[in-house]
Amino acid sequence: MPHFTKKLTLLALFSLSIKSYGFSRIHDYETTRLKSTSGAGVGSILLEEAAILNPASISFFNQSSIYASKTNGKFTIKENSAELPEKNDLGIIISDSNPTMSGTAHYIKTEEGFSERKRFGLTLSSIIGKKSAMGFAYRKTTDTIGTSALSKTENKYQQMSAGVLHVVDPQLTFGAIIIDPFKTNPKESKAYFGFQYNFMAPIAIIGDMGSKWDEDLSGNLIYRGALQFTVFNDFYIRVGMFNDKGNSERGNSIGAAWVQPRLSLDFAIKNTKILANTLKAQNAYDLKETTFGLSLRF
Numbered sequence: 001m002p003h004f005t006k007k008l009t010l011l012a013l014f015s016l017s018i019k020s021y022g023f024s025r026i027h028d029y030e031t032t033r034l035k036s037t038s039g040a041g042v043g044s045i046l047l048e049e050a051a052i053l054n055p056a057s058i059s060f061f062n063q064s065s066i067y068a069s070k071t072n073g074k075f076t077i078k079e080n081s082a083e084l085p086e087k088n089d090l091g092i093i094i095s096d097s098n099p100t101m102s103g104t105a106h107y108i109k110t111e112e113g114f115s116e117r118k119r120f121g122l123t124l125s126s127i128i129g130k131k132s133a134m135g136f137a138y139r140k141t142t143d144t145i146g147t148s149a150l151s152k153t154e155n156k157y158q159q160m161s162a163g164v165l166h167v168v169d170p171q172l173t174f175g176a177i178i179i180d181p182f183k184t185n186p187k188e189s190k191a192y193f194g195f196q197y198n199f200m201a202p203i204a205i206i207g208d209m210g211s212k213w214d215e216d217l218s219g220n221l222i223y224r225g226a227l228q229f230t231v232f233n234d235f236y237i238r239v240g241m242f243n244d245k246g247n248s249e250r251g252n253s254i255g256a257a258w259v260q261p262r263l264s265l266d267f268a269i270k271n272t273k274i275l276a277n278t279l280k281a282q283n284a285y286d287l288k289e290t291t292f293g294l295s296l297r298f
Contacts, residue, residue, distance in 0.1 A: 025247070029108045031052070032293030033238070033255070037238050038252065044057065047061050051095065054194075057135075058095060058104060060165070061095075064095055065295050066094055069091045072086070090110075092106060106119075115144060122139075134163070135165075161181075176192065178190075189213075192209065205225075206227070236259065249272055255268030263294075268289075271288050
């Protein structure tokens with residue numbers, strides 16, 4: 001009984017911290033690959049990730065896939081090291097690419113503390129030159145933001161995004177995206193630029209940078225970087241780091257993937273530090289996420 005009482009007390013404290021410190025957003029869903037690179041990949045040629053990152057990247061493939069991932073996360077309140085509450089993500093992505101028009105469809109469900117997100121999205125993209133592609137994304141979201149089990153607010157909105165990707169040569173690619181340019185949810189209206197450089201055959205350098213374009217650029221700056229190592233041609237190890245000044249977060253990640261022509265298995269761990277910020281009246285706590293992903297390609 002004392003343990004149960006302590007658990008309720010810590011949950012209540014977390015609820016009060018959310019109310020007092022203003023941390024009432026839901027973290028964006030990421031595939032297992034993006035978890036392992038700390039979200040970096042705007043300038044990379046990716047298949048399933050085109051559904052949630054740069055919609056143009058799928059145009060450089062000629063195959064289809066069904067992808068699913070599951071994430072489990074734990075928040076740790078630094079003051080007492082309590083691991084409450086949990087974060088759970090479920091993502092399903094269907095991708096189809098061909099020489100004329102490519103696209104994806106996805107469904108995402110996120111449970112984070114007292115809050116929940118359900119999101120459905122579609123993308124379309126096409127080659128616009130010998131080495132370039134452009135894509136557009138649409139998503140419909142229902143956010144239920146809760147500061148306690150009994151206090152919740154629902155918000156429904158629709159968003160558009162656009163992205164481009166350019167292949168300089170087999171070693172270097174660049175990409176850019178603009179998310180929610182019509183500001184249906186101003187907190188998510190951002191622009192990113194990214195690249196991937198295959199430094200050597202087994203090593204790739206990945207980097208992104210972005211911000212809100214209509215506010216203080218430096219105060220909302222986001223940068224993400226990662227390294228990918230290829231082992232035995234079909235096994236990948238990835239490490240990443242990120243810093244999100246706008247949300248007072250930074251962290252790191254690591255992951256591994258086994259990729260076959262028809263099947264890929266991914267695993268990633270991402271650590272996020274939500275930093276104390278007196279200007280935004282936000283408390284400090286940590287989030288540790290573990291993600292598994294499976295992709296069937298045909």
